[in-house]
Amino acid sequence: MDKDKIKKTLTGTKVTDYSYAVIFFLTFSFFAFFVIRPNLVNVFALQEELGRLHILDQGYENVIRRIVDIQSFLEANRSDLYLLDESIPSTPNISGLVNDINRAASSSGLVVDEIDISKVNLKQTCEKSKRSILTVNLGTSSEFDAAKAFKDSLESQRRLKLLQRIQLQRGDQTSSTSGSLDVKLEVEGFFL
DSSP, X not given: OOHHHHHHHHTSHHHHHHHHHHHHHHHHXXXXXXXXXXHXXXXXXXHHHHHHHHHXXXXXXXXXXXXXXXXXXXXXXXXXXXXXXXXXXXXXXXXXXXXXXXXXXXXXXXXXXXXXEOOOOSSOOSOTTSOEEEEEEEEEEEOHHHHHHHHXXXXXXXXXXXXXXXXXXXXXXXXXXXXXXXXXXXXXXXXX
C-alpha cells in the first residue's frame, strides 16, 4: 500500500466523522461511568436515606408527643402521686403489710392464728421492670361473715393486695360457736 493512499483514507471525511463519533462515544462513556453514574447512585442513596430519616423523624415526633402527654398527666396529677407509692411501695415493707392485715383482721372480728411470710430477696438481682411479690399465708378461725368482712377490708386498703386463694373448712365440732370455720388465706402484696 501506498503511503499517500493510506494518508488520504485516514484524512477523509468518513474516517474523521467516525473518529469524532468514536472519541465522543469514549468520552461520553467515561463521563457516564465515572462521573454521572456515581452522582446518580449518590442521589438515589440520599433520597432513600431522606425517606428513612423522615420515617424516623415521625417516630421521634410521636415519642416526644407521648412524653409531653405523660408529663402533662403527671403535672395534673402531681398531688396524687403519693398514692402510687402507697399502693405499690418500692421496698417490701413487710411490717406495713402485716399491720394492714392485722388492722383488717381486727376490724372484721377475725382472729389470726398463724401468719407465714414468704422469703423476700432484698438484694434484687432480677430485672427491675417486673413487680416483686410478697406472699403471706394466714390461718384463722372465724365465721363466714367475718371472713367476708376481712376480704372486703383488705380490698379497701390503699396498698394493693391480691387474695390468691381462700380455703374455708368446717371448724371443730366442739367449738362453742356453731358457724365456726377454719379459714386459710393466701395474700400477695406487691412491691417494686
